[in-house]
Amino acid sequence: MKLVILHSSDTHGFLMPTDYQNKDNYDAPISLSRVSSVVKSEKEKYGADNVLVTDSGDCLQGSPLASYTQKLPEDEGLRKFTEAYNEVGYDARALGNHDFNYGLDYLSYYVDNNRAPFINDNVLDADTNVPFFGKEYTIVEKAGLKIGIMGITTQYISHWESEDHIKGLKFVSGYEVLAKLAKKLRPQVDILCALYHGGFESDPLTGKATEPHTGENEGYKILTEIPEIDVFLTGHQHRRLNLVTRNTAIVQPGYRGEAVGKVIIDFDKDTNGKVKINEMTTELIDSKDYAPDPAIEKIIKSLDEETQKWLDQPIAHLSEPAPIDDAIKGRIEGAPFINLIQQMQLWFTGADVSATAIMSESAHGFSKNVTMREVLLNYPYANQLCIVKLTGKELKEIIEYSAGFLEKDKDGKIKFIDRWITPKPMLYHFDLFYPVKYEADLSRPVGHRLTKVTLNGKDLEDDKVYKLAVNNYRALGGGFYPAYSMDKIEKIFDQDYVQMFSEYLTHGDIKVDTAKNYKFY
Template sequence: MMKIRILETSDLHGFVLPTNFTEKDMDLPFSIAKARTKMDELTSSSEQKGEIVIKIENGDILQGSALAYYLAKKAKEGIKDLVNVTNSFGYNVGLLGNHEFNYGLEYLETYVKQVNYPILAANVLDKKGQPVFGPTYQIIEKQGVKIGIVGFLTQYIPHWEQPATIKDLTFQSIVEAAKEILPDLRQCVDVLLVAYHGGFERDLLTGIPTESLTGENEAYQLLLEYGEVIDALVTGHQHREIAQHVLGVPVIQPGFRGNFVGEIELELDKQKKITHSKAKIHRTANSKVSTEVLELISDISKETEEWLDQPMGKVLGNMKILDPMAARINEHPYIELINKIQMEATAAKISGTALFNNEAKGFDEQITMRSILTNYIYPNTLAVLRVTGSDLKAALERTAEHLEINDEGEIIFSPRFVEPKPEYYNYDMYEGIDYTIDLKKKIGQRIVNLSFEGRPVASEEFLEIVVNQYRAVGGGNYPMFSADKIVREITVDMTELIAAYLKNHPVIQATVNHNFKILK
C-alpha cells in the first residue's frame, strides 16, 4: 500500500502574521505563519512514513491585508518579502486567484516570475489560445507514481477587473477547458488532481443551486461531468471550510487567511489504483508562528506597522462602528463620509458604497492609515455610471434583497448572503438620493420611495452615480450596471483618495442626514 498526501493552502490574502492590523501585537487564530507550522508538521509526519506529499498554493495571496497593500504600493522591493515566505513552503505548484489581478498585470507577473514553483492557470489564455502564466498542467513523478495536476481559476474575473488590466486575456469556463485537458491527461498519469481557485455553485449533497449560476463557481458541474477521471479536487475562493466527498471525489477548501490547512489522503494499491481516500482540514489557531516565516517577514512587517500608524486626520464626533449590522440599517457617519469622498472625487451627485465586512471599526478620533486600510479593505477604483432612474431603482431592489426580517421581528442580513460565503460587500448604501426600503414587501417591490434633489426619480431620466469599479461592471449580480454605462473613471484607488480627502479636510465632522430608511 502507498499513500499520497495532498496539502493545500488557499485565500491567504497576505496575512503573513496573526493580525488583521486593527491594532498592534495581535495573536489571532490564523496566518500564513501558523499555516506553515501546521503544514510542516503534516509533511514531516507523512515523510517519516514514506508517503508522497504534494503541496498546493491555491491562489488569492497578493491582496487583502494591510501588509499586502504596503508591499504593492509602498515597499521599495515590492512583492519580494511575500514571495520569500511562499517560496519557503516547498509548494509543488501554485495557482492564481481573482485578487491576484487587483494590483495590475505587471505586479502579478512579478509574482509569477519570482516564485520557485510553477503557476498553473490552464483556463486563462492569450490571443493564440495558449495559457498565459504557466504550463497547462504539471506531472510530478514520485516513487514511481505519476501525478498530474491541473490548475484552474474562476472565469468570472472580467466581471470584476478593469478591462485594461485583462486586455487580450480570455477566461474560459473550467468545464469547457477540462474537456480539452482532462481526458487526455488521464491517460498519461496514475493520479489526476485538479486545483481550482473557485468554489461550489450547488449544495454538496443535493446538487440544488445555492447561488445564481453565473459561472463564477463551477466545481460541482466539473465533478458532474468529469468526476470519473478526477481523483481529488482542491478548491478555494469562497472561504468555506470543506472536507468531504462530493459525487465520490474527495474535496477540500481550507477557509481563508490561513485558518486551516487542507489535506486529502489517497491510498494506492500495487497497481497504483486508488483504493481509499479521506478529506480533512486542520485548524491552525493553536499552531505556533513559524520562526522561519517570522524571520523572513519581520523587517517589512515592522516597516508596515510604522507606516500604518501615521496620523491622517481627526474626527469631531463619533465615527466608531460598534455594531456592523446597525451601521447597515441606520445610516452611519463612516458610510456617509465614504460616499462624500466618492462624490467629491468624481463630481457625481449620487454615490453608493458598502461596509465590506464585520471587522470594520470605523474611525477613532485620530484617523491613521491603519484605520483607513482596515475599514476600506479593497484596492477599489471608482467609476461613474450614466444610468436611468429604472436602473437605479433596480440596483436598490437588488441591495434590499440582502436584508430580511427574522422570526423575532429583527432586521438581519439574509442568511442566503452569509452562507456559504458572507457577501456583506454586496449590500450598498447610497448618498445623494432619498429612499425607503420596506422589508414587508416582496423582493423586487421593496423600494417604496425614491427621490433626487427633492423630486421623485422618473424611470426614464438619466442620472450619474459613482460606485466602485467592481460594482460598476455588474459585480455582485447587479446586471443593471455594465461597462458600457461607464462615462468616466478615477484610476487612483480608494485608500489614496481617502488619504487625499483627509489632507484637504484634516478635521471632519461625524454627520448623518438619514437619507434612507428601512421599514419592517
C-alpha cells in the first residue's frame, strides 16, 4: 500500500507560466498553474484518496501579478488570487515570511478564504500565547492512514517585517513548539508530518554548518532532535531538496513553482491496524514537463491581463539609461543602476551613506523610458527604506563584512565564495555602499581587507555617528551583518520601493552617477 505526499512552497505569486520579462512569453518552466497540473496528474495516477497535498507558504508576494493584486480592493484582486490556490486542492498549508509583507488585514482575508486549513504553531497572539492564525494541527485520513500535520514558519519574521504589519504577534522558535507537539500527536497518528516555512542551518546529511545559527532556519535541529517526525516538508531557502535520512523523508521544491516535492510511503497495516513503514522515497517533479492547468488560467486570466497593462505604464523618462548588463559583474565592478538606487535612497533620507544590494539575478536596470515592468523586475521585494544611526567603526565593520563575500580564484579572477552561492544563492545579501570611496584587498584575511574608506575626502571617524540609508530587511538583521539592531533605526519610511522609484524618477531631472566609487583587488 502507498501514500503519496505532494508539496509546494515559495510560489511567490507566479500563478501563470511567465516571469513577466516579456509580456508575450507564457512558456516559462514555472507557475502555480503547472504545479496544479502535477497535482491533478498524480491524483489521477494514484487515486485522490491516496494523495496528500501541502504547501509551506510565501504565496502572496514576489511576482508582478502579486504586486498588482495587492493594489486592488480585496474582493476584486485577492479573491481571484486565492481562488487559484484553492483550485490546486491543498489539504494543509503553512504561512511564509513574505505572506506578512502586505499587513495582517490582507493576510487574514487570504487565510479566511482558503479552503485548506492553515496550520500554525509558532505565530502567536502576543497577549494570549495561542496561535494567531489557523489551527494548531490537523489529522487527515488518506490511504487508510491517520496523518498528523503540524505547521511552523521561520521565527525571524519579527527581524524583517515592519512593526505595523505584525502588531500583536509573537514569533517563537518552531523547534521549541514542535518538540512538545510531536510527542502529543505521535500516539494519535500513523504518519507525522511537519510543514515548515524554513530550511536547514546545517547540511542535513553531514551536519556541517551552512550558515550562522541565528534561529532563522532550524531544520537541522528539528531533524536531529525530534525523531517523531516522519515527513519534513520545507521551504523558504528556495532549494531543491529530496532525501531520506534519520528515518525522515525531506523535500524542498525550489522557487516559483518550478517543482513539486513528492514523498512515497510504502506501508503495510496488520489486522490490528498497526502500520509498518516499509520504505520511504522522495523525488522532485519538474513542473516544466506539465502543461498549465486551464482551470487556474481561467480564474486568473483577467487579472493577469490587467497586470500586463499596468506593467507597461511609463513611469518616467531618464536623460540616459541606468543599466546593469550582468548582475554578478555589476556587483563586483559597479554599474549605473546600482548608483541610481543609492542616489534615490540618499534623496529620500538625507543620509550620509547609502547601502544597497542587487535583488534580482535577472536585473538589467532601467532604459530611458522607465516602466513599472522595469521597476518590479529589478526590485521585486516589498521592502521599506530606513535611516540607521551607526558609528564610523560600525559602518566600517559592515563594509568589511560585505568584502568577505569575495575571493580570488587560482587565475586571479574575483568571484563570490561558495557559501553565498551554494546550497542556495544568496547574493541579495551582498551590499555596496555610496558615496563612500572604499577599496578592499582580497588577499588579506576576512575582516581586515579594507585599505581605504573615505567620505567626502575624509576618513571615517570611529566615534562619529553617521546616518545610513538601507532597506528594512537589512536594518532588522537580514544577511547576518554585524552592528545592525532595531534600536539603531531612526526612521522607517512608509513607501515601498516601487512607490519610491515612482516618486524619485518623476521629481525632476536626474543625472545618473556613472562613476565607480569602490574597488576590489
